[in-house]
Amino acid sequence: MTELVFYIFAFLVLLSALLAVTVSGLVRSIFLFFATLFSAAGLYVFALADFIAITQVIVYVGGVLVLMLFAFMLSDKDVLNTLQKMQQKVFGMQHIAALLVAVAFLVVLVTVITKTDAEIPGWMQVSPEKFVQPEDNTANLIGVQVMTRYLLPFELVSVFLMMALVGAAHIARKEPRS
Amino acid sequence: MTLDTPVVLTDLAIAAAILPLLSFLVTGLFAKPGKGAFLAILTIAISFILSAIVFSQTWNRLDIHQQYVWFTIGNTSFYAGILLNNLGSLMLLLVSGIALLVHIYSTAYMKGDAYLHRYWAHLSLFCFSMLSMVIADNLLLIYIFWELVGFSSYLLIGFWFTRDAAVQANKKAFIVNRIGDLGILSGLMIVFTQFGTFDLQQLLGENGLIINAFVQNGEWINGVHTMPAVWLTVAGLGFVLGAIAKSAQFPLHVWLPDAMEGPTAVSSLIHAATMVAAGIFLLARLFPLFNDTVLLVIAITGTLTALMAATIALVQNDIKKVLAYSTISQLGFMMLAIGIGQYSAAIFHLTTHAFFKCLLFLSAGAVIHEMHHVKQVAPVDFDHQDIRNMGGLRKHMPVTFIAMLVASLALIGIPLTSGYLSKDAILISSFEWAALRGSWSKIIPVTALITSWLTAFYTARLFFKVFLGKNRWRILSPEGHIHEAPPAMRYPLVILALCSTFLIFSVNPLLYEDAWLLRGFPAVESLERINIIHTVIPALVNLLAILIIYFAWQQYARRDKTIFTNRGFFYDFAFNKWYIDNLYQAAIIKRVLNLAAFVRGFDRVIVDGMVHLLAKVGQALATLSAWLDTYIVDGLVNGVGILSKSIGNFARNMQTGKLQHYLLITLFIVITFFIVTYFSLAI
Amino acid sequence: MILSVLTFLPLLSALLIVLLPTAWQQRYKYITLLTTLVQVIISIYIYLNFADNQAGVTREQGFQFVEHRSWIGLDLGSLGRLQIDYFMGLDGLSMPFMLLTSVIMFVAALSSWEITRNLKGYFALFLLLDTAVIGVFGALDFFLFYIFYELMLLPLYFLIGMWGGVRREYAAIKFFLYTLFGSVFMLLVMIGLYFSVNDPVTGNHTFNILQMMNPNNYTDGALFSQIANQQLFGIPARLLAFIILFIAFAIKVPIVPLHTWLPDAHVEAPTPVSIILAGILLKVGGYGIMRICFGIFPDAAIHSAWWLGLIGVVSILYGALNALAQTDLKRLIAYSSVSHMGFVLLGVASVTAEGASGAMMQMVSHGFLSAMLFFLVGVLYNRVHNREIANFRGLALIMPQYTVFIMIAFFASLGLPGFSAFIAEVFSLIGAFNSQSINGLLPRWMAVGGSVGILLGAAYFLWTLQRMFFGQTRLWGGEEWRTQLTDVSVREKLALVPMAALALVLGVFPSLVFDKINTSVLEFVNHVLNK
């Protein structure tokens, strides 16, 4: 029964992603994007990564999406209009080429994935006891690891995040009219 | 060295002919405007003296023939030379004599003209051409000078070149004469082909080639060459055509009346006395060449022309036109004389006619001269040559009046004048000629007879209208005064008047056969003398002529109104010159011009069109082959180039500066790489 | 040697002009004038030293001022030796043209004063043309002849195409294509002849024109051998070759219906080029017909004489009628050229001494007269840049001397006795008429028909004279023209007087020409008639 829910989520991810790239209208595509991220968070739960799923919802849905919406909703009206009016050509040469490349890429990936199916990496099978179990407290585990093994990357990411946000704010700052 | 040695005589004759050329060259090249009279008169005077000497030494003596090689073509040499026989030396004297008088007359008549030097030069050129023609010893030379005479006449008719009528007239004269020249040229070609020479003496002399040639079985044989006999006739007709054109005979007479646009002195010299006589002269020269057919043609042409011109002269009002038509008519008489084989009579009439017609014209010139002065002071413009505007000039111009009287009587052919002698010679001969032939041939002498009466009438009309009756010009120009002509004009009139009497031609004023001139030429066709004709005809002619003159005097001198109306078919027909000009205009000139226009169009559209079509076809073929070359032949070559170029383009197009392109291509390569690796691994 | 000097002197001058700096371009015309003057002097020397008792035409011994050197002697192994000679010489048929060319070139140089653009190119091409024309008349080797013949085209094309009138490109290309069309086929015949003829001395094939005239020099069974009588496309090969060569030269003459390049070329060409075209180029055609066509293929010439005569008569009448209808003075004169050159053909086709002499005389005479006529048109055109007959009237009043010259030219052209054209036309016609009796080639009516051309000639010239020169002065351009239309200048007189004088002198003393050419003409006639 739980598997069925996974496939529903998987289906939702793919459907909303597809719609997000095909629908016209930026706002709609952003909300479909949100649906995709939300569904993906559901998928994480089935990978026993509840903390990541929460983070996904908070950072992406709560952060990125809002940032996106706010980014142009707070901008000039004509920016919005321009963004809204963007029309897509459906049957351009480039679309077909892109579609072909995307499909070919998918075929490549699927081929690779199905090939590796038979022999899952050895380290996955070495010790099933080291697998994360549904009853484990992943937040605890992550917290321990962040504070110990991944402390430096964590700090770096923090600094990086701050730099990025400050930089973004700086770039987006309106030029003083001179 | 005496004067009668042939060499001296020919030299003198050459000098007589060349001197005017000298005058022409000097005057033409160097003379200042208005000058040249002295030299021209001097040269023509010397020419006249030399001619007189030559004439006195050659008349009725052996022919003198002197020639030099002119040029050689193939094995034939062409000579230039002089033939002095009775005909030649007579003409030489006649031409130079009359020319001298006209020259003198011109000094007064042309006085004040701005282009006088041109006049003298052209007049000298004419004298040179005419004098040379009459003494030339071969047909080629005669032809050359014949054309030059036409050319100088062209120049002189168009002397007042600013007048449209004058330049129309001289063009017409030259072109009509050219038609005749074609005839002569054809004759020349035939004679040369048959006999291989142009030399008159070889051809026509005693035992000449022409005389020895004969016609047998329709072939014309001269011992060396043969030719179908029809060419003999054609040759004769060719020369006749030339004579017809030059002597203004029907149907080529149209140029002469128009030629009256030239100065009157010129008209008198060229278009009355000498040049138009050239045709008669030529026929007389070539008389032995003509066969019966040709002679009949000549006779008929002459008669027809005489009648036609006389009828037209009846109704013309321009004093010079009347005289012009009378000239045509008289030339017709001369042609008639030649046609009936009496070329001696023709030459006789030519000589007498030269004097009295010249006199008529010069008198008319004097009248026109005075009338022109009258016109200049007149308040209204009028035609000073129109006889309807003249009248009563007898009292004002007595000398001219008498001169004109003599000339008119000579023209009519009243006894004691020269015209009586020569005209009787022709009339009587024609009756005698007709007597030998069928009854139809009587038409010719009878027509001639009628014509001579018509002559009497129009001459009388002209004379009375000009000199008698009322002074009609007074009405037009109350201020005008008419004087006697100046001396330079008067004396030539007097001399010519004397020459128009019987005195210098015959001791017997009534019998033409006693004329010395007539006896200078052999009678070619001896006619049986019918005595009764010799008395009846002159009597008949003169009696009736006098009656006609009286009638004309009644009509034109005594009252102002005549019984004649300017209406009716015959009047219109004559007044419009038998509609011949109109006919030519419609039937020939227009046709030729239309043909020319058509040919021009043909040339443009068809001939050039063909060329353009060819060019178009060539162009199309070239385009086709260029296409083939570009796409098929070069295609192979270019294929390689195009390939590399398109690869280059392809590579170049990748560098679009568009991120998505780059990405796409990158992925494309990644995938390709993967596939290749995958399959190579799979294998 | 003197012939080579005469031929290549202009080439040297052309080189000189090319090398001189452009800053000196005002002196180019003096160089050209001097060159042509030297040429005239040399030509007069040649004329005076020309022995008139030597026939030439078929035998090398009869030629004078001969230069015969081996030029291209390539050994082709089994094919024998390629024998191309530098073979120049003069006989009665070519000598008059030398003199004519020199005089006309001199006159053309004098009238080149009107050229103002690109003087270097113009005078270089002009002198190149000079060399080519002289070379054509002197060459006795077919190959050499052909080279000079083609060399004429090039400068003419540029001279018309670059210095011409409004439609000059059209005219130039038309002229070029027309002439090239003829000469390309001529090349084929020339090569065919080369392979048919053997030099009896060396045994090689040869381009020697004189040896081509001798039927004994043909290889047995060769294409153009008279004895073998080969056929090409069902036509006797010799007849075909004759026709081809005839067309090539006839285009130059030109004959109807291959004449349409002439009016266009003349109208568009600058005056000096018109003079050269009419004065010399047309004669190249006539000369070629006599020397090459009749000389090498006398049998075919006899065979087609009737047609040639007919073409001549048609050209005479057609040209004259066309001239009558023209409204442009230059076009009128161009068509009169067609008419006058018809007499040449008629005279040559008669194959009589009179006819051939008349034709020669006509070419010389027409050379001077047409040059004079075109020069005169040029004088008028330079003044007001207009040539429409209808636009002028009464010119005699404002340009009396010009009128005198034009009257001389017109009357001389229409065959007034005393001028050369008269003698020429009369003897062409007499020859044509005589032909029936002597050799039975031409019927008599042709001569009579041709003589009508003289009448039409009088008509169109006199009509023009009347319309343009007589009457009260009325000009299309009004007062402005009246001031521009000045009478002839001294330089123009310098060019006109010699031509008028020559036409007159030759008319009065035709023996000046006839004596020099007579032996050759007789030899020519006998050769063609195979006597």
Add this chain to the structure above:
Amino acid sequence: MIPFTHFMLVGAILFCIGLYAVLTKRNAIQILIGIEFMINAAIINFVAAGQYDKDRMGGQLFALFAIVMAAAAVAVALAIILKVYQHYKTIDPDKIDQLRN
């Protein structure tokens, strides 16, 4: 338990959808969305693989880092997009081709 392969398949498809969006979209924001899809596809794989490593929790942690950095990237990207718009008055990357020529 959901097989690892199924996660990977979902990730692969999502990645290709994102790829397609990146390649075709004329709108920079949509391209950004495409990039986010691809990042998410990667995160799905990280997370799926992370359940086999309880000791270090590498998969989940790197997923966490990726999410954070993606957020930072979006922030910067949006800022750049706005700036570009101000400059060029368009956000079509095809028209912003000053690199070309």
